[in-house]
Amino acid sequence: MKTMICNQLGGACDTTFTANTFEEITEMSKKHGMEMFQKGDAAHLDAMNKMQTLMQDSNAMGAWFENKRKEFENLPANE
Numbered sequence: 001m002k003t004m005i006c007n008q009l010g011g012a013c014d015t016t017f018t019a020n021t022f023e024e025i026t027e028m029s030k031k032h033g034m035e036m037f038q039k040g041d042a043a044h045l046d047a048m049n050k051m052q053t054l055m056q057d058s059n060a061m062g063a064w065f066e067n068k069r070k071e072f073e074n075l076p077a078n079e
Contacts, residue, residue, distance in 0.1 A: 002014070002025075002076075002078060004017055004075070005017070009025070011033065012041070012044045013043065015032055018078065022073070
């Protein structure tokens with residue numbers, strides 16, 4: 001198991017996500033993002049707008065995603 005925080009994944013807070021795979025972490029992050037969107041959380045809405053801008057360039061988004069995957073893979077396993 002490895003842990004990342006919302007901020008590490010492009011979000012706006014210190015909520016932690018713990019999972020075995022990067023795919024699991026991204027699903028947790030997406031769910032959290034949707035919850036924050038529904039609550040109208042201003043900081044998360046700003047972070048989402050930045051991500052939407054990044055998504056407009058598929059190469060930049062792909063590079064960002066791969067960098068996050070590598071960051072996850074390089075994390076030490078939780079004790």
